[in-house]
Structure formats: C-alpha cells, structure tokens
Amino acid sequence: MASTQPNQYELIARSYHPTCQAARDSEKNRKKGTEPERARGRLDFGRFAGEGKVPTGCAAAMALTSAHPAPPLLVCRLLALALTLALAAVASSARKIPASITPISRDLYHSSDSILGEIKALVARNSDTLTMDTVRASNKGYSAEMFVVTFNHAKETVQDGSKIKIMLSFGQHGRELITSEVALSLLYILTEKRRIAGVDLSSFEKILEHLVIKVVPMENFNGRKRVEAGELCDRRNGRGVDLNRNWSVDWGKKEKDYNPFEEDPGTAPFSEPEAQIMQELSKSFKPHIWVNVHSGMEALFMPYDHKNTTPDGAPSQLMRSLLENLNRRHFQDSCLVGSGGGAVGYLAHGTTTDYLYDIAKVPMPFTFEIYGDEKASTDDCFKMFNPVDKTTFDRVINKWCMAFLILFEEGLRILPGSQVASQGALDNWVPMGGESLERNADEKSGNENRQLEGLDLGMQELKTYFRLFIISTFLLMFMFCSRISKNRNRESDEQSIA
Secondary structure: OOOOOOOHHHHHHHHOOHHHHHHHHHHHHHHHOOOOOOOOOOOOHHHHOOOOOOOOOHHHHHHHHHHOOOOHHHHHHHHHHHHHHHHHHHHHHOOOOOOOOOOOOOOOOOOHHHHHHHHHHHHHHOOOOEEEEEEEEEEOOEEEEEEEEEEEOOOOOOOHHHOEEEEEEEOOOOOOHHHHHHHHHHHHHHHHOOOOOOOOHHHHHHHHOOEEEEEEOOOOHHHHHHHHOOOOOOOOOOOOOOHHHOOOOOOOOOOOOOOHHHHOOOOOOOOOHHHHHHHHHHHHHOOOEEEEEEOOEEEEEEOOOOOOOOOOOHHHHHHHHHHHHHHHHHHOOOOEEEEHHHHHOOOOOOOHHHHHHHOOOOOEEEEEEEEOOOOOOOOOHHHHHOOOOHHHHHHHHHHHHHHHHHHHHHHHHHOOHHHOOOOOOOOOOOOOOOOEEOOOHHHOOHHHHHHHHHHHHHHHHHHHHHHHHHHHHHHHHHHHHHHHHHHHHHHHHHHHHO
C-alpha cells in the first residue's frame, strides 16, 4: 500500500507556499517582539491570518528545507510555483474582508436610510436654522453622494462674516457606525434642544449665535452600505479605497506594516469622489475648526499623522491648548492628546487632517476618536468600533455631544479675531478630477484637472510597468528552468547512447 506520508520534496513544496512563509515570518516577529500592535482601532492583518497558526506540514517543511536544500531544478520550479501562488493569493485577498462575530445591533443603530430620513424631517421642521445640500460627484464610473447639513442659529441678528465656522465630518470609515449616531443626536440637540442628562443647555444658546456649523453625518455613504450588507470589518469606500489615505499630503507612502485591506490610498490623490467633495468643501466654506470623527479608541488628535511631531509655532500651541482644556474639563484627562502620528505609535499618510492644516490652512483641524473596545477580538469588528449595549451606547452619545458643545465654547474663546474670515460661498463645489457634480460641474479648473490627470496617468504607467516586470520575471524563470531541463535530458540521452 502506498504511503500517505508526504516525501521530503512535498514538504519542501509546502514550505514555499505563501501561508507557510507567512507563518515563518510571524514566528520571527514573535521572537523579536515586533509583531504589530493594534492602535487607534487598526486591525492587525497578522491576527486575521490566524495568529501564527502554522498549517499542517509547514513546520516540518521549514525544518527540512533548512537541513536539506532542494536541487537547483526543483528550486526553480518551486520558485515559479510560489510566484504564481503568491500572485493568486494577493489577487484573491484584495477581495476578502474578515468576517465579524457581533452583528449590528438593529435596536440601537439606525440604518443609513433611516438617518437620512430623520435628518430630512429635522431640516423640514427647523428650516429657520437648518438647511441641507445634497452633493454628487463621480470619477471613472464610480459615483458618490454626500449630504451636508448647515446649522446657522441667528441668521438675522449676527452677520455671518463675524462667525466662527466649524466643520464636523462623521462616518469617513464605513464600519464606525457610532460616529453617525453622534452626528444625528448632535443635530437634535442643536435644533430641538434634546436633553443631555444633568446638563443645562440654555447656557450654550448665546454661544451658538456666533457659530455656523456644517455637519456631514455620513461621509462614506457607499462604504456604510457595504457594512450594512454584512461586510462589518470594511472601512473603505464603495470601490475599496480608504478615504483617510486619499488626500495629497504625503500620499501613497506605505509603512512596513502597511495593510492593503485597510489602507488602499487609491490610484492618485483625490481619486475618490468623496474626497473630492470634502476638499472642495474645505475651499468654499473655509472653516476655522474641522473635526474628523472616528472610533477605535478615545483620543483627541491634532496634526500631524504622517510624522510623529506637531507643527511649530503659535497656531499649534493654540490647538494643543484647546484640546488640553477640553480633555481636562470634560474627560478628566482620560483621553490621549497629541499628534496622530506621535501619540499612537504608527504613521498614516494622505490623511484629511494633514491636508487641512498644510494645504487648506484650516487653523484648527482635529481627529476625534470617540470609542473603542480594547478587549474585543480583532475578528469582532463591530464590537471593536461600536458599543453593543444600550447603557454604553447612550453614554458615548451623551458624552461626545457634550464634548462638541464644549469644543464650540473653547473655539469661540481661543480663536483670535484675526482668524475669523468672511463666509465662503457654496455655489461652485467642483471636485478636482471629478466627472460630474450637482453644482456647476462644467466650471472645473483646467490646471487642477491636468495635474490630477498627470498623476493618474503616472500611477497607471507604474502599475503597467510592475505587471510587465512580474510577467517578464516569471517567463525568464520558466525559460531558465526549461533550459536546465533540456540540458539534463540531452546529457542523459548522450550517456544512454554511450
């Protein structure tokens, strides 16, 4: 009876399989103590791969390949096989998002359509203070729609030009549903004075008269739809791009622990319609304060994300002072405060906050992280980023709605009068590189379009060259191995003739 045990060459072949290689690398990292840590709600791809679980035969194969090197011809064939398997694995993995364990709590969380319906009804009931714009953009066959709600409490008594302008963006990552729930509750508080337990909101009435607040409740509407359809670990937009890596400052740079599941930056800066709309909003509204709201931990971040330092000068000191005051007054110094890149321990490139500070010149751009379950498994995405019981859910909503009210007060107090610019018009939102937009899409800037097209073409050429390089390498290896095989066959024939 034939043996069912794998021979040494089968074991060697297994060792070249990408999964075995990943296990080998994971073991090295474990021994060095360098396995990536989960920070700021980031999912560890290594743990998704199985937390170092070595497939059957891999351990034996790795030991065998160390003691018994494979013959040259077999090595060539195995390398070709490994390359083919690796390319197939990369292609298939790009389509996979790890499954979650805890489902969406439908009794706590609104659907995206329900949130939109409630906001439309809220605007209709409070037309004296609320308006809503629907903005659409598309690029290369992919379209996005965004809803922008504007709160202006005292249109008649206080001129807009003297008001502090605040921009709040929620739901940039699809899986972070709790952020949009905070947005909805905050709009209720601003307009219909929904109560926060133990808080007298009448003291904020005078403050609101001096503010114009724009709220984007669901920046990543398409990505949220994917999450609601069951892909609970997905943070990307409708075509697989991380919107918080699609901005132009330090775009496209990848750290050693880069995770394609999480951080695909797109084909070029502002390749995504959602990022294009938000960029144009930064130009037209010219906010003094911008908060990009996320979940994954509790933190109050300022620039920079792409390096582990904060900006120099007085503006940076004002930002830090505001965050520290908010942390002390409301969070009893429990939140992490500082630059995103320095405080968390990993760098992020192409982020919204860094663009707003360096390019758009927003005086105070922040990233708020409002919730994170550090005890949740990295496989349990919904629980990691969103509270799943009503007590915690209500606590997070009330705590962060109150935090925004204090932010409004601190911003009004701390911003110098010279930084209050005149109100920007919203009649010409034109996303760079977009194909269509609900407002004046034909008036796009030719220079901006040419710049984006040049970047886009450059990226396409790089991808083409890379594909050609891979194919050429594969063919050369195949030809080399075939030549060795022919030579050996010829030598064998000559010996048999002799």
